[in-house]
Amino acid sequence: MTYTIDTNKVVSEIFNDEAVIVNLASGAYYSFKGSAITIWQLLGAGYSDEEIIGQFKDAESINKFIAFLVQENLIATSDAVTKQTITIDQPFTLPEYKKYDDMKDLLLLDPIHEVDQTGWPHKKAE
Amino acid sequence: MKLSDPAFFFDTLKTLYTNSDTRSGSTVHVQLAEKVLAIHFSRPEIKVYMLASLSHIVVDNVSSADITIYCFDSPLLTAFPWQARDYGVQGAIEGFNTTRFQTAYQHGSGAVMMYDHDTKEGIYWIKDFTDIPYWERSFPFRSILHWWSRDTSLILLHAAGIGQQHSSALLSGKSGSGKSSTTLSCLLRDDLQIAGDDYVLVDTETSTLYSLYNCAKVEWDNLERLDFLKPLVNTNIKEAEKAMIFMHETCKEKVMQKSKLEYAFIPVVCRANKTTIVECTEAEVLKSIAPTTMFQLPFGQTETFRKCITLSKRLKPYRIELGTNATEIAAAISEFLIDKK
Structure with a gap:
């Protein structure tokens, strides 16, 4: 199965040893290290x-990571068959x-019911 | 044009400002990075209320401006051309945000802010200016200025700015990270200044830090620990959740207007005996500046993220592991900046 990253909803940047991913819809953001970075790049490609x-080879950790990405709406399944070739030069490490x-x-x-008189972005006291 | 057209609504608000019976206020010009902002206040009371945090960048003898804001209160606008269901996150209003116009509603105060990207005009309307929340005084017009910055290489960054004339640093971190205390500790050193404690303007192309707001805020509880701040607190704003210090009024020399931005400091509360500054990574800087800026301000999240990436790659990244003594924290920052000179 292939996947897509909707760049209107998810933005990311890859540094040498860490990738930072932001889900624009949920506000959650993520740090990927180890082979999570490569897997993220491969899925996007x-x-x-x-x-x-x-x-x-490590099916368990890869499947677990991909399931996490799907659950967090960072990727979605796709029918696309084209791919961009990526050269993998890093040995596998646990995502x-x-x-x-x-x-x-x-x-x-x-915004209507959960603000008090001090206004947004303060949460209404319980 | 119809009422639900953002252009029509913008003109309606502007006409309301122009026709306001109470309009006997004044225009103020402020230095906005290398540009000039003209703010037209409809009444002197609103000017006094809203201008304190911008007073350090007021400029005189200016004949033209690059951006204009009309700030007024009026009870004559009694209904909005949108429905309750149109309110989105950060007060954004569905149908009133286009490539040309940005519109947001400030929950709690009921203020409406609009910006026209074509004419570079912004509007801040509120029914009664006494409803303007205290925190708006600390960073007035931040949404409008954020929308304006989207068309420039500037970013209105949710971070503090500290340093010396030759070199400065961002201080960024989550609530409780020690960002405010670290920023305010700079008041204890003659050789350190503050560009802002919450929001600063940064040119991502030139790595220049610009002060925008001179208000610093501190939790009332922290005043006991940082008792050197007590004489500086504006005691007229008692309703505020945080004590407010308008530095331009109380310690003018401590406000840094502009500086070369070289470092990003991520404060970490360690409660150690000594404050140490150690290298960290660009990714840590991005995580500390991007989400908090992207999600505090309405719209432009993707552009904000891209600008934050540029900044995180330009600045030298450090983690500042905080000791407990404010004087010692300030000394560590001063020594660091002098060493790197």
Whole structure:
């Protein structure tokens, strides 16, 4: 199965040893390290999960990471068959990924019912 | 044109400003990075209320402006041309945000802010200016200025700016990270200044830091620990959740207008005996500046992210592991900047 990254909803930047991904809809952001970075790049380039597992062999950790990406709406399944070839020059290391949701409350406030007189973005006291 | 057209609504608000019976206010010009902003206040009371945080960048003898804001209160606007269901996150109003116009509603105060990208005119309307929340005084017009900056290489960054004339640093971090305390500790050193404690303007092409707001805020509880701040606090704003310090009124020399931005500091509360500044990564800087800026301000999240990437790659990244003593924190920052000179 192949996947797409909707760049209208998800933005990312890859540094040498870490990728930072932001879900614009939920406000959650993520840090990827290890082979999570390469897998993210391969998925974005149109590689299928079978191809990635074939390359790296560790089906369990790769499937778990891809399931996480789907659950977080960072990728969606796709019928696309074209792909951009990526040269993999890093040995496989366990995908490391961390979610930060400290911005979530800011976005999920109900603007009509969950603000007090001090106004947005302060949450209404319980 | 119809009422639900943002252009029509913008003109309606502008006409309301022009026809306002109370319009006997004044125009003020402020230095906005390398540009000039003209703010037309409809009444002197609103000017006094809204201008304190911008007073350090007021400029005189200016004949033209690059951006204009009309700030007024009026009870004559009694209904909005949108429905309750049209309110989105960060007060954005569905149907009133186009490539030309940006519109947001400030929940709590009921203020409406609009910006026209074509004419570079912004409007801040509120029914009664006494409803303007205290925190708006600390960063007036931030949404409008954010929308304006979208068309430039500037970014209105949710971070503090500190440093010396030759070199400065961003201080960015989550609430509780020690960002405010670290910023305010700079008041203890003659050789350190503050460009802003919450929002600063940064030119991402030239890496220049510009002060925008001179108001610093501190939790009331923290005033006991940072007792050197007590004489500086504006005690007239008692309703505020945080104590407010208008630095241009109380310690003018501590406000840095402009500086070369070279470093990004990410404060971490360690409660160690000593404050240490250690290298970290560009990714850590991006995580500390991008989400908080992107999701505090309405619209332009993708552009904001791209500008934050540029900045995180231009600045030298450091983590500042904070000790408990404010004087010692300021000394560590001063020594660092002098060493790197």
